[in-house]
Amino acid sequence: MARKVLTLAEVRDGSLRNVSFEAIAAAKTIAEGGEVVAALVGDQVQAHANELIFRGADRVVVVEHPNLKFYTSDGYSQALKAVIDKEQPEAIVFGHTALGKDLSPKLAVKLDAGLVSDVVAVEEVGGNIVFTRPIYSGKAFEKKIVTDGIMFVTVRPNNIASLERDESRSGSVESLAVEIKDLRAIVKEVVRKTAEGVDLTEAKVIVAGGRGVKSAEGFKPLQELAEVLGGAVGASRGACDAGYCDYSLQIGQTGKVVTPDLYIACGISGAIQHLAGMSNSKVIVAINKDPEANIFKVADYGIVGDLFEVVPLLTEEFKKLKVHS
């Protein structure tokens, strides 16, 4: 059954987020041959419209307004509601990001719609669209279907493969004028903690440090390795609690859930709460002095050794490769 599916594209710090491309891919599956329309909402974001087409959207609807410079529930609801009213989609896909998590339940309730959040896979089975999502803090998975009304979906970053970028694709880009007013909550200021670097939840490579890193200084070699690999630095709660790094880096049950292609755990013992945040990474490498460390049970490749020897060596080797290639 062909469906019209809307996705919300997110622009942050001047570029589209990867999860927005993944949302388009999920939307394609849900559409079953129907149209995928991307909503591009913000202040001066029009320039990104074509990229969304290259990534698989059939059409883009742009809503621009100075009041949309920062995300607010009211502002973005008004913008997206206007797009929904115009397009009448049968499903709407968001990234499972701070924005998507805030906006999707609010709009779903407004439209009396079912919402399936934090989806890691979408498939079509016997005429139903079936969503897979983790439950019980990642201990199990459930498959869900929406039986009635518009389907609201949020997709977890890094789980659904985005489509091949194709510059030969074309599609229409329309602007929709929406009055954005009466904002009940306004953003006074945005404070970024990790000014540089890659967003953890979207990083393809994560080099994570634990208490074994021993000091804030000890994170340096990890940062260098992450840098040559184009990845981000993460941490266990042990490292955060010890004050070696900021809590915004914490991965695990009470931190971020990440699913990079490559996860390198350095000096992390592998407590169950840490595993809850990273065990679905595609390739896990563990470096730990203790051969009995629990982390080796989930690692695809383990190195028993001192991280302060292994990590700098690895960085060196990768640097050499970069020079040669």
Next chain:
Amino acid sequence: MLHIVACIKQVPDTKVAKINPKTNTIDRASAPAILNPYDAHAVEEAVRLKKRYGGVVSVLTMGPPPAVKAIRKCIELGADEGYMISDRAFAGADTLATSYALAKALEQIAKQRPIDLIICGKMTIDGDTGQVGPGIARRLDIPPLTGVNKVVEINKEKGYAIVHRKLEDGYEVVKSTLPCLFTVEKEINDISFAPLPNMIKAARYYPTIWTANDLENVDRKQLGLKGSPTIVSKIWTPPKPKGGEMLEGTTEEKVEQLLSIVLEKKELFQS
């Protein structure tokens, strides 16, 4: 005088819970029922705000009769009043139906004492959705502020709240009109030890319990399983990790092996 209502849920403790291999649902016998940890922080914050500005803290839950225990836990933490909605008609509710029932109960509470602020947890550790808070806000038509990790100021006279909202890489300072709804992060506070008088009060406490019939203007079609447009078709657990390959040799040799492994999988992460 602020009136703050925290929405709380009793959940199986998923940290220790075992999954029943036949049904793939939580084996409830293996897991004690606890107050959802995020909701403990919601109650704690409400109590702290009460101490700062004066007021009353109520807690509300929807759940089966044993959920009274979770309310008692909140009384220990310093809540003043407990409300519970419990009825077979609510059973099987998904987040849409849950937010509907809770919003109806909140309207009823507000009739007795107008509500300035509603605080929910970030999410529950069993359902993991985090949808109920924003859903309630929408139904009551008040602004939702998700991911709150600090309350800077509540000003009832001037009708505003200023909070920090957590972002993936920092936070933003947001000013909202009152009444509004927060969902709070764990780092917003540390749970205080319950003082003895609270524990004594809690042990004897009975909340106000309402059934679906006690709520005014309820559309029964929107309750429970009937009001739930999403259904679960299957639950399963991921296969047990088997542990991988240990690289052997000198440090240099191990690094070299790892290097070629990573290079082999390069296409994975260099797109």
